[in-house]
Amino acid sequence: MRVYLHGLSTALPPHILDQSDVRARAEMLFGGRYPQFDRLARTFETAGIVKRHSVVPIDWFARDHGWADRNAAFLDGGTALFIDAARRALDAAGWTGADVDCVVTVCSTGIATPSLEARAFTDMGFRDDVMRVPVFGLGCAGGVSGLSLAQSLAAARPGARVLLVVVETCSLAFRTDRLQKADIIATVLFGDGAAAACLSTDRPGGSPVVTLGRGHQKIWADTLDIMGWEVDGTGFGVIFDRAIPAFVTAEFAAATEGALRAANLDRNEVARFVCHPGGAKVVEAIESALDLTAGVLDAERAVLRDAGNMSAPTVMFVMKAVIDAGTTGQMVGCALGPGFTAAFLPFHVAAEAP
Structure with a gap:
């Protein structure tokens, strides 16, 4: 469906x-x-x-x-x-x-x-x-x-x-x-x-046509202290581990390969990874981990430049920018969050209805 x-x-x-x-x-x-x-x-x-x-x-x-x-x-x-x-x-x-x-x-x-x-x-x-x-x-x-x-x-x-x-x-x-x-x-x-x-599930009438695949998640054991909230009488207090970029460099590629296998996709079928820009160093770490050309995640950097890290909605800002720019083909949305968890969503953008 x-x-x-x-x-x-x-x-x-x-x-x-x-x-x-x-x-x-x-x-x-x-x-x-x-x-x-x-x-x-x-x-x-x-x-x-x-x-x-x-x-x-x-x-x-x-x-x-x-x-x-x-x-x-x-x-x-x-x-x-x-x-x-x-x-x-x-x-x-x-x-x-x-x-x-x-x-x-x-x-x-x-x-x-x-x-x-x-x-x-x-x-x-x-x-x-x-x-x-x-x-x-x-x-x-x-x-x-x-x-x-x-x-x-x-x-x-x-x-x-x-x-x-x-x-x-x-x-x-x-x-x-x-x-x-x-x-x-x-x-x-x-x-x-x-x-x-x-x-x-109803086919849209306009273009481009964006089809969303089934999502995939990967959670790592014993990583609760990498990212999240501490809660006290004043409010939320952020937890950021300094090792996040290094963790991305070491672990993200294997997690991505697992998501691609779950979606029955080969790496060479992916026209673009659409990523959550958690920060400049994280974007660089993602490019390194996925063996992408340095600087290719341009929409991610533009969103970070103009709106900062907004947490959950940020990747959707990137997704909209990529689609609005006319990019087509098979894509994979990616984000990292507390858990520590990697989330993936395959989606396809076609210039017109198949």
């Missing part, structure tokens, strides 16, 4: 954080308190990021915030991003909210019960019998894993219209109280954003 992509969208919140402004603000907040700040501050220039977007203005970060403040900002900003991205995807598909049979919501940067799709229910015009599938905890792998889950749901219910919405507000995890290297790196990399996709 083929599953087609009917609409793909991205959305960014209103507040733009210029990288030079973020660096100056971080120096003001960390510089006199964290002895290694000057050395780590060089990463603001080497991270490949020019700007990011946030659900809150930069002055918000000058004050101390606990769980209540952070989650209130997540609920407001996350719901707005959900609605924006979802409406854009539905418009691209020619659907309305009432047409949606199942909505999958992926998010790891805030707690919402009722979840975001319920909070957006009235604005979106969803039917009262819409199936809701909220998913938490996938982190940076959430875009690829979310697409894989939505693909499986669409394939299992031929004709059903599935809406996937991926929302992250990473900036709200900014911490000045812990004074850990991971917090500095998070300040360098993280931004907020959302993406959405409409999927169905």
Whole structure:
């Protein structure tokens, strides 16, 4: 049963954080308190990021915030991003909210019960019998894993219209109280954003025609401390292991070969790998691991430059950029996230319906 992509969208919140402004603000907040700040501050220039977007203005970060403040900002900003991205995807598909049979919501940067799709229910015009599938905890792998889950749901219910919405507000995890290297790196990399996709087994009428294959995951044992959240009374605290690029270099190629075997694909059939740009060093590590020409992941670097690492939706920004550029052929979406997990999704882009 083929599953087609009917609409793909991205959305960014209103507040733009210029990288030079973020660096100056971080120096003001960390510089006199964290002895290694000057050395780590060089990463603001080497991270490949020019700007990011946030659900809150930069002055918000000058004050101390606990769980209540952070989650209130997540609920407001996350719901707005959900609605924006979802409406854009539905418009691209020619659907309305009432047409949606199942909505999958992926998010790891805030707690919402009722979840975001319920909070957006009235604005979106969803039917009262819409199936809701909220998913938490996938982190940076959430875009690829979310697409894989939505693909499986669409394939299992031929004709059903599935809406996937991926929302992250990473900036709200900014911490000045812990004074850990991971917090500095998070300040360098993280931004907020959302993406959405409409999927169905019905053949779309326009072009290009994007067919989504079955997703694949690989999880490594004894790797819980590589990436994730620490949770305390103040909020989420990021876990970043310094060995992530080295881990990618050592392990990603074999994981990718496993995903290709699962999809019955040969490496020479893949026209492009579409990857989550976790950071400049991670992009370089992926190119090295997959024996790609240095610099070939240009769309990944462009997304990182203009929006930073938004966690889960970032790879969908790359996917949209690649499709919009007119690239065709067999592709594989790739992302790494907490677990430690690699997520893969084969998809094919054709200029016209087969």
